[in-house]
Amino acid sequence: MTSAAANHTGTVFIVDDDASFLRSVSRLLSAVGYTVQTFESAQDFLNRVTPEMSGCVVADLQMPGMNGLELQQAVKHSTNPLPVIFLTGQGDIPTTVIAMRGGAVDFLVKRAPKEELLAAVERAFERGTKERQQRNRLQNLRGRFDELSKRELEVLERVVQGWMNKQIAADLNIIERTVKLHRTNLTRKLGVQSVAELTRLAGEAGLFKSYKDSPSHQPH
Amino acid sequence: MIFNEGKDVPGNIILEQAVRTEMLKLVTNRIEFSPEYLDASHFSDKEHFRVFQDYLGRKYAAQKLDLIVVFPSRDYRLAGDLPSAMFPGVPVVFVAVNEMEVPEAIQKFGVTGIVQRFDLRGTLGLIMRLQPDTRRIVVIGGTNEVDRATLGRIIEASRALEGVEFEFWTNRPVGETPRAVKSLPEGTVVLISTVVNDASGQTYYMSQLAQMLAPSSSVPVYVLGGWVIGSGAVGGAVVDSEDLGARTAQLAVRVLNGANPKEVPIEVATKGTPMVDWRALQRWNIKQNRLPANSIVRYRPRSIWEEHQALILFVGAVLLAQAITIAALLVQLRQRRRAEMEIQRQRMELAHVARVSTLGQLASALTHELNQPLGAILRNAEAAEIFLQRDQPNLEEIRAILADIRRDDRRAGDVIDRMKTLFKRRNLVSSRLDLRNLVEDTVVLARPDAEARQMQISVQVPPQLPAVSGDRVHLQQVLLNLILNGMDAMNATPKPERRLTVRASETKDGNVLVAVSDCGTGIVPEEIVRIFEPFFTTKPDGMGMGLAISRTIIQAHGGEIRATNNALGGATFAFTLPRLDPEKPENAGLPETA
Numbered sequence: 001m002t003s004a005a006a007n008h009t010g011t012v013f014i015v016d017d018d019a020s021f022l023r024s025v026s027r028l029l030s031a032v033g034y035t036v037q038t039f040e041s042a043q044d045f046l047n048r049v050t051p052e053m054s055g056c057v058v059a060d061l062q063m064p065g066m067n068g069l070e071l072q073q074a075v076k077h078s079t080n081p082l083p084v085i086f087l088t089g090q091g092d093i094p095t096t097v098i099a100m101r102g103g104a105v106d107f108l109v110k111r112a113p114k115e116e117l118l119a120a121v122e123r124a125f126e127r128g129t130k131e132r133q134q135r136n137r138l139q140n141l142r143g144r145f146d147e148l149s150k151r152e153l154e155v156l157e158r159v160v161q162g163w164m165n166k167q168i169a170a171d172l173n174i175i176e177r178t179v180k181l182h183r184t185n186l187t188r189k190l191g192v193q194s195v196a197e198l199t200r201l202a203g204e205a206g207l208f209k210s211y212k213d214s215p216s217h218q219p220h
Numbered sequence: 221m222i223f224n225e226g227k228d229v230p231g232n233i234i235l236e237q238a239v240r241t242e243m244l245k246l247v248t249n250r251i252e253f254s255p256e257y258l259d260a261s262h263f264s265d266k267e268h269f270r271v272f273q274d275y276l277g278r279k280y281a282a283q284k285l286d287l288i289v290v291f292p293s294r295d296y297r298l299a300g301d302l303p304s305a306m307f308p309g310v311p312v313v314f315v316a317v318n319e320m321e322v323p324e325a326i327q328k329f330g331v332t333g334i335v336q337r338f339d340l341r342g343t344l345g346l347i348m349r350l351q352p353d354t355r356r357i358v359v360i361g362g363t364n365e366v367d368r369a370t371l372g373r374i375i376e377a378s379r380a381l382e383g384v385e386f387e388f389w390t391n392r393p394v395g396e397t398p399r400a401v402k403s404l405p406e407g408t409v410v411l412i413s414t415v416v417n418d419a420s421g422q423t424y425y426m427s428q429l430a431q432m433l434a435p436s437s438s439v440p441v442y443v444l445g446g447w448v449i450g451s452g453a454v455g456g457a458v459v460d461s462e463d464l465g466a467r468t469a470q471l472a473v474r475v476l477n478g479a480n481p482k483e484v485p486i487e488v489a490t491k492g493t494p495m496v497d498w499r500a501l502q503r504w505n506i507k508q509n510r511l512p513a514n515s516i517v518r519y520r521p522r523s524i525w526e527e528h529q530a531l532i533l534f535v536g537a538v539l540l541a542q543a544i545t546i547a548a549l550l551v552q553l554r555q556r557r558r559a560e561m562e563i564q565r566q567r568m569e570l571a572h573v574a575r576v577s578t579l580g581q582l583a584s585a586l587t588h589e590l591n592q593p594l595g596a597i598l599r600n601a602e603a604a605e606i607f608l609q610r611d612q613p614n615l616e617e618i619r620a621i622l623a624d625i626r627r628d629d630r631r632a633g634d635v636i637d638r639m640k641t642l643f644k645r646r647n648l649v650s651s652r653l654d655l656r657n658l659v660e661d662t663v664v665l666a667r668p669d670a671e672a673r674q675m676q677i678s679v680q681v682p683p684q685l686p687a688v689s690g691d692r693v694h695l696q697q698v699l700l701n702l703i704l705n706g707m708d709a710m711n712a713t714p715k716p717e718r719r720l721t722v723r724a725s726e727t728k729d730g731n732v733l734v735a736v737s738d739c740g741t742g743i744v745p746e747e748i749v750r751i752f753e754p755f756f757t758t759k760p761d762g763m764g765m766g767l768a769i770s771r772t773i774i775q776a777h778g779g780e781i782r783a784t785n786n787a788l789g790g791a792t793f794a795f796t797l798p799r800l801d802p803e804k805p806e807n808a809g810l811p812e813t814a
Contacts, residue, residue, distance in 0.1 A: 018592050020628055024599035027621065031606040062588055064671045089588025089595070110595025114602040 010055030010125055011035040013082070015045045015071065017063045021110065025058065025087075025117075032118060042071035051079045054132060056105065056124035061088035072102045083124040083131070087112075141205045147189050155182040159195060160202045222276075222302070224293040226259035230427045231317060231447040231461055232291055238465020239289060239315070239472070246473045254280075260295055261416070261423045269297075277306045287476050289468070290314035290333070294366045294416075299333065300326040311475045315468040317445070317459050318414070319369035322486060332481040334471060336464050338370060338444040339492025340377035342457025346494050347409055347442055348381065350454070350506050355407040356385045360397055360429060362415035363390060370414045370444075393420040394429065401437040410441040412453070427451050440504045446495055449518055454504060455496030460516075463493065574769045575697045578704060579639060582669050589635050589668045593628035600625050638665055641693050652689050652800060655724055655732060656681040662699045663722060666707070675707055675718040685724060686799035688732050690777045695797075698770040698781075702736040702793045705766065708759060709740025709791065727796060731779070735794035742785045751783050770795070 012034045016022040019040065026036045035055070039045040042059065043066055057075060061068035072084045083105045096107050105127060106120035148156065151172075158168045165183070169176040192198050221239075225232055240253055258272050285307055290299040292314050299314040300323070314333030316322070322335055347354055357378075361371045371388060378386050389397060394415055401410055410433060415424040424432075427448045434441040434452025443449065446458040467487075475481055494512045498520035501508060508517070525532060579586070600621045607613050607621075638661060659681050670677050699722070706720045721737045743751060743758075750756045752771045757764035767781075774781045774795045781795040 018596070020624055020631075021592055021596040021599070024596040024603065024621075024624065024628075027603035027617075028599045028606070031603045062668070062672045064674075064676075067672075067674065087595070089591035110591045111598050114599075 010128060011037050011053060012055055012121060013037050013039065013045060013049070013053070013057045014059075015039045015042055015057060015063075015068075016060040016087070017041060018060065021060070028114065028117075029058075029121065034121065042066035042068070042074070045071070046074055046078075049075075049078065049080055049082075053080055053082070054128060056083045056085060056121060056128050058085045058087060058121070061086050061099070069098055069102065072099065072104060076103060081131070083128045085120050085124050087117075138205065141201060144190050145202075145205055145207065148186055152182050152186045152189075155179055156186050156198070156202065157207070159183060160199050160207075221253055221255040221289045221291070222298050223255065223257045223291045224260050224295050224298055225257065225291075226262060227255075227257050229425060231425075231445050231459075234447045234461040235291065235315065235317075235465045235468075238462040239469045242466040242469030243473060246469065247476070258295075258298065260293070273302055273306060276302075280307065285310045287472055288312045289472055292316050294318055294320050296320075296323050296326055299331050300329045303331075304329040311481050313468065313472045313475055313481065315464060317461075317464070318366055319373050320366060322488075327482060327486060330481045332471065332475065332484040332486055334464065334468055334487045334489065336459050337488065337490040338373065338459065339457040339490055340370075340373050340444070341380065341490075342492045342494070343411070343442060343444060344377055344381055346455070346457050346512070347411070348384075349512065350496075350510050351409060351440065351504075353407055354384060354409050356387060356405075356409075358387045358389060358401070358404065358408060358410045359413055360394065360410065360415065360433065361388055361390045361413035362394075362417050362424070363419060364414075364416035366416045367414050374411070374413060391419050394418040394422060394424050394432075395420070398432050398436055401433050401439070401441075404437065404439045406439070408439045410437055410439060411456075412441060412443045412448070414444075434500070440500065440506075444492075446493065449495055449497050452500065453497060454500040454506070455494070455518075457492035458495045460493040460495065464489075571694060571697065571769050571773060574701070574765050575693075578697065578700055578766070582665060582700075582704075586635065586639060586665070586668065588672070590632055593631040593635075596628045597625050597632075600628070649691050650689050651692065652687060653692060653695070655685055655688060655734070655797075656683070658692060658696060659699065659722055659724060659734070662696045662703065665696075665700060666703045669704075670707060670720070673707060673711070673718070674715050675710060675720060677703065677720045677722065679722050681722075681724040682726075686726055686730055686732055688797040689800045690797060691773075694773045695777070698773050698795065699734065699736070701766045701770050705793070706736050706738030706740065706791075709738050709742075712741065713739055731799050732797045733794055734797070735792050737786060737790060737792040739786075739790040742789060742791045743783055745785070748783055748785075752781065767793075 012029050014022055014025050014029070014036060016025070016038075017040060022038050022040065026038050029036045039048070042063060045057070045059075046066075057071075059068045059071055063071075066074070068086055068088070072086075075082055075084060084103070085106045085108065086099050086104050087108050087110050089110055099107050105124040108116055108120060145153075154172060155168055158171065163171070165176050165179045169179045172179070187193070187198065190198065190201060192201060221236065223229075223232055223236075227233075236255065243251060256272075256276060258269070260269075288303050288307060288310050290303070290312060292298045293316060296314075296316075299312055303310060303312045312329070312331040312333075314331065315336070316333065317336045317338075319337060322333075344357075347357065359371065359374055361367050361374075367390070371390065375386070378384070389400070392400075395418075404410070412426055412429045412433065414426060415422075415429060417423060426443060426445050430441060430443055430448045430451035430453045437452075441453045442456045443451075443453040444456055444458055446460045446462070449455055449458065471484070471487075474484065494515040496511065496515060496517055498517050500506075501517075511517070604618050604621045607618055659679055663677050663679055667677060703720060703722065710718045710720070717739050719739050721735075723735045723737070725733050725735075727733050747756075747758070752767045753764075754768040755764035756768075767783075771781050774797075778798045779796040781793065783791060783793050785791050
């Protein structure tokens with residue numbers, strides 16, 4: 001009975017202005033094994049959310065004050081962009097579209113069967129975990145790129161675009177041996193073996209995008 | 221005018237009157253009539269005649285006579301010898317009713333006239349027609365030469381009748397006859413002829429005879445002269461004295477105008493007029509439909525209709541006009557009442573439609589309102605199932621869950637109840653209202669929608685308000701309509717300013733005012749006057765009925781509704797309700813609609 005939830009360490013954050021509903025959802029999710037935290041308004045949640053929290057948000061769409069869609073936007077742009085599941089008394093199509101475009105994991109009516117709700121929470125947790133890992137990796141990656149010196153970054157930029165050492169040297173007005181030295185240093189710092197791997201990491205970290213479309217710098 | 225008889229002969233009186241009347245009608249000049257009476261029945265000697273002649277001669281010696289009209293009866297000397305001797309050159313016209321032959325010599329004197337014979341054939345015919353079973357006719361007659369002449373003609377006429385026996389009572393004194401006619405057998409009738417002299421030498425006028433015999437007779441009595449009718453006789457084909465007089469007058473006027481009497485032949489008429497006494501017909505039970513078509517019926521009592529025809533017609537017309545007017549007014553009243561009822565019914569219908577459509581606007585919000593408790597119930601039930609599957613179920617928790625389920629069920633029920641009353645089709649039903657409660661219940665309906673639209677509704681109702689009575693559902697509809705309008709007006713208002721206020725207060729004159737203020741766009745000033753008109757709307761998908769219906773409802777409550785723009789933006793719609801008069805029954809304020 002607690003099969004799905006037992007594996008998770010995350011928390012379900014439930015936001016709903018209706019105390020009774022809040023309590024009932026909290027009961028169900030607790031019963032199946034989730035850790036649950038309840039908030040009576042969107043503002044209440046935003047005030048108490050921390051970057052360390054993991055899990056997902058289950059929010060009512062229609063709430064006085066800040067409504068569900070506004071909460072979604074606030075969470076998305078916060079330091080902890082947790083996945084959001086919407087529960088609604090009555091969902092009209094425009095609202096649903098906005099919610100899904102905004103990145104909602106799911107959009108459920110309040111009287112949806114338990115299985116749908118649990119599946120949605122499960123999906124949200126998976127997505128949350130994945131996104132968190134990705135975020136961590138990216139953060140780690142960016143940390144490694146941050147260790148590169150300015151000259152190393154300049155060399156890297158050109159390497160990624162497939163320039164020869166000779167060309168890089170000429171472009172940066174340094175000798176070819178120095179270019180090779182920089183390349184050795186930066187591959188060590190980033191922990192990569194091949195140019196292909198280097199290119200993938202740079203792309204993943206979102207570096208040098210502006211150069212991709214400027215072939216004028218490229219000889220031949 | 222010279223009369224053979226005395227002044228008092230009934231036939232002559234009528235005849236004379238008829239002559240005078242007709243002459244005055246025909247002649248425009250003034251006519252002076254001088255009647256003179258020989259009274260020959262009483263004074264028949266020659267000396268008397270001479271004295272009378274002498275008297276006339278002296279009396280009129282200095283007079284210029286234009287015409288002499290003679291009523292000679294049997295003595296034609298009055299028409300011939302006397303005037304020619306006394307008043308030579310004065311034209312003479314006579315009229316005689318008898319059976320005597322006119323002396324041929326008379327016309328030589330320059331005399332003309334009319335002789336009317338009794339219509340004996342006609343009278344006998346009438347008798348047989350009215351009483352076909354007649355077997356015997358008793359004729360009362362006299363012994364005089366005139367009487368004998370009349371009897372002769374009766375015998376002559378009787379020859380045409382077969383199977384009818386004639387009996388002539390001429391030899392017995394007339395004084396004995398009244399007793400004799402009392403016991404005449406059925407199938408007999410009495411016909412009165414002339415009795416100038418009876419067997420005892422007495423003179424009887426025909427009308428006298430009729431009066432003596434008819435009332436006591438055991439059988440019907442018939443007569444020969446029109447003037448006799450009315451004395452108890454049934455009637456006869458009679459000499460109509462009025463008609464005869466008129467004809468005589470016409471002849472006299474012709475002569476006055478210059479016609480030479482010598483050249484105008486003496487007219488002898490025998491045709492009588494069938495004439496009966498209505499009372500006698502009744503007495504002898506003779507059917508009127510047996511009468512000849514040209515008959516004259518005398519003494520028929522005039523019906524009320526105949527007596528007062530004009531008055532009856534007038535009164536009838538007035539009554540009819542009155543009845544028509546009343547009927548028309550009733551019909552009009554009925555039609556108006558029906559039309560009013562129809563309008564009322566349609567208003568209610570429209571109010572219902574508007575209410576349902578208002579609720580339609582709230583449907584999404586109300587669905588949310590319903591799904592909230594229903595969702596909670598579902599989640600609680602699911603949680604309870606899980607708890608119950610544990611080895612040691614937490615009964616405290618389950619009890620709490622059941623309590624929550626119960627509470628949420630009630631919540632859902634309340635939402636349904638609130639909507640249900642508004643969905644019902646109904647007439648105005650007035651009752652005492654708790655206005656505070658009404659405002660709060662209405663706001664509760666609108667609140668989910670308001671929340672979805674990020675609007676705030678605040679309610680300001682003082683605890684002490686004058687009591688009002690009214691139809692709760694209809695007033696709720698008005699208030700809901702105003703609230704939703706206010707909310708619609710604030711769609712473009714920045715979110716923090718989306719505030720709607722519902723206030724209730726007591727007015728200066730002690731009534732209750734309910735006002736809904738928004739912070740929306742306000743009303744274009746030119747449109748404030750039209751805003752309550754039907755089909756006036758500022759909303760792209762509006763019907764324009766909401767405010768019109770609201771006004772109808774408020775007016776039906778004896779209140780009024782108006783719209784104003786707020787000084788600081790937005791609009792206020794306010795309606796008043798008259799305070800409940802404790803003296804009156806509670807539903808007195810509303811018109812009857814059922």
